[in-house]
Amino acid sequence: TLWIPAFIVAADLADKIISNAKLRDSVALSLIGRAASSTGSPADIVAAANDTFLRRVGDALGFGQLTIGMVPDSLLTFVKLASAAIASQAEAEAGSATNKLMTP
Incomplete structure (x- = not known):
């Protein structure tokens, strides 16, 4: 039989083993990161319109x-x-x- 742990910790994974395809799907025209000036889970930062720049304004990261x-x-x-x-x-x-x- 194969033992499968109830959860995986970082030490269970070799460096660079997760490919982009295995990471997760993202919203179109976005990048993965933290928009807020805080620690936490990454999310999609979306470029919702053309002719915008990725910028930091008011300690928040976004397109505008x-x-x-x-x-x-x-x-x-x-x-x-x-x-x-x-x-x-x-x-x-x-x-x-x-x-x-x-x-x-």
């Missing part, structure tokens, strides 16, 4: 848009923004180019 606090001061310089449309002198003087950059 960038916040202003994620952009360090002086990171976005005029040179970096220069690819945007720049108002002509006439547009700047008229104040009609509200969606363009203006130079002195």
Whole structure:
């Protein structure tokens, strides 16, 4: 007869013996981890929408848009923004180019 323990402890398993396929199924477009700043069982952290980033905000891990606090001061310089449309002198003087950059 084969003896089977009532439960398995970590010492019963060799390192790296559990494959991804044997670990568990996950929700689509997710990663496994802890979203909260606490100890506990891992769960799926889901990217529920396109064009989002994995980020840490308010001591929680999740997917979302960038916040202003994620952009360090002086990171976005005029040179970096220069690819945007720049108002002509006439547009700047008229104040009609509200969606363009203006130079002195």
